[in-house]
Amino acid sequence: MKIVEKYLWRSVVLPTFFIIAALFALWLMFDVFDKVGRLMEKSPPLSLLAKYFLVQLPSLAQSILPVAVLFATLYVLAYFSRHRESVALLAAGMSPVTLARPFLICSSLLALILYFLSYSLSPTAQAGREKTKREIKKEPTEEAVFRQIVYRSSRTADKKTGSIWYIGEIDLRNKTIRDVEILMRTEPEGNDLGKVFANTATYVGGVWHFHGARRADYAGGSEILGPSLDELVLPELSEPPETLAAKLLPPDELPWSAVARLATDQARLNERLRAPYATENWHRLAYPLACPLLCLFGIAFGMTDARRNVAATIFSSVFVLFGFLVCTRLFVALGQGNRIPAFLGGTGPILLFGLGGLYLFAEKVGWLWELEGWSRQHPAARVWLRRVGLISP
Numbered sequence: 001m002k003i004v005e006k007y008l009w010r011s012v013v014l015p016t017f018f019i020i021a022a023l024f025a026l027w028l029m030f031d032v033f034d035k036v037g038r039l040m041e042k043s044p045p046l047s048l049l050a051k052y053f054l055v056q057l058p059s060l061a062q063s064i065l066p067v068a069v070l071f072a073t074l075y076v077l078a079y080f081s082r083h084r085e086s087v088a089l090l091a092a093g094m095s096p097v098t099l100a101r102p103f104l105i106c107s108s109l110l111a112l113i114l115y116f117l118s119y120s121l122s123p124t125a126q127a128g129r130e131k132t133k134r135e136i137k138k139e140p141t142e143e144a145v146f147r148q149i150v151y152r153s154s155r156t157a158d159k160k161t162g163s164i165w166y167i168g169e170i171d172l173r174n175k176t177i178r179d180v181e182i183l184m185r186t187e188p189e190g191n192d193l194g195k196v197f198a199n200t201a202t203y204v205g206g207v208w209h210f211h212g213a214r215r216a217d218y219a220g221g222s223e224i225l226g227p228s229l230d231e232l233v234l235p236e237l238s239e240p241p242e243t244l245a246a247k248l249l250p251p252d253e254l255p256w257s258a259v260a261r262l263a264t265d266q267a268r269l270n271e272r273l274r275a276p277y278a279t280e281n282w283h284r285l286a287y288p289l290a291c292p293l294l295c296l297f298g299i300a301f302g303m304t305d306a307r308r309n310v311a312a313t314i315f316s317s318v319f320v321l322f323g324f325l326v327c328t329r330l331f332v333a334l335g336q337g338n339r340i341p342a343f344l345g346g347t348g349p350i351l352l353f354g355l356g357g358l359y360l361f362a363e364k365v366g367w368l369w370e371l372e373g374w375s376r377q378h379p380a381a382r383v384w385l386r387r388v389g390l391i392s393p
Contacts, residue, residue: 077302279335282346296357
């Protein structure tokens with residue numbers, strides 16, 4: 001490696017590491033000042049208090065690393081421009097692609113780190129923080145009582161009937177439920193067969209015993225309401241309490257493997273219920289590419305020999321960053337709400353801003369100029385390139 005390339009790598013890696021560390025430290029400082037007073041009321045051990053703040057760092061990295069890449073790229077290129085180093089490097093024969101290579105490689109490595117974190121560490125960080133918070137408050141770390149649960153029995157090819165449970169409260173320790181309503185349906189048509197209402201129920205011997213129960217059967221389009229019973233036993237309703245309490249968590253709190261499984265679980269979830277998980281699955285596949293994507297914009301805006309355009313460069317970069325973050329939130333929300341296809345909801349911002357970043361980068365390093373010259377020798381390709389706007393008329 002040449003001396004100038006070593007200097008270039010050192011000029012890129014050190015500021016990037018410093019900006020990442022500074023953003024993490026800044027966030028920790030604000031979070032500590034905001035919450036440490038309330039947490040210290042319980043006099044927790046210092047190690048437990050540190051765990052509360054540090055356990056969420058993987059989740060925070062999802063937001064910090066792409067921003068750090070953009071600002072690090074702008075800082076280094078602004079420094080080069082101020083001291084005319086970029087002009088000297090280009091005048092000495094270094095190509096713009098060679099100058100941009102360290103930025104792109106570093107951003108790609110950070111994207112790999114995001115892929116690693118998004119598999120399990122980042123999604124479970126919030127749950128780990130809440131668990132540590134309960135430890136600080138000396139509360140039980142494992143919940144035994146769950147409320148407001150909706151459970152739908154799994155569907156299989158040979159299963160002709162299913163059920164949907166609406167549960168007010170379930171106690172796993174005592175294996176009891178309160179305020180339950182169960183809708184029996186045909187599968188896969190979804191026609192209602194009947195309902196069971198009960199004040200309480202107890203799981204004994206692998207079967208639910210309903211108390212204060214009443215059953216309604218649907219026949220010929222009318223409802224036949226049965227008498228109120230002190231106890232009702234239905235052997236076909238044998239789902240254990242642990243299965244009923246396994247309610248679907250928000251997609252951003254699940255490991256990637258669980259998200260991918262629920263995104264394709266047509267036996268248990270319909271299209272509307274699968275949409276949040278399918279969108280999250282595509283989002284986790286595409287979002288780490290935000291690091292090299294924002295790096296492209298940073299190179300396009302920062303690789304200039306004008307010293308007076310620093311304010312315009314920063315403003316343009318912040319505008320792109322704000323637009324990208326807003327579009328990401330909007331597309332994910334629309335995809336999870338089943339308003340747009342899950343693929344578009346998870347990858348739309350990356351595809352949209354990625355094309356813009358590649359266009360600006362190609363224009364900056366001269367690839368579009370080379371494409372202009374090549375198209376003169378290929379008239380058929382020139383017509384298509386003119387239509388998509390890559391070359392001038």
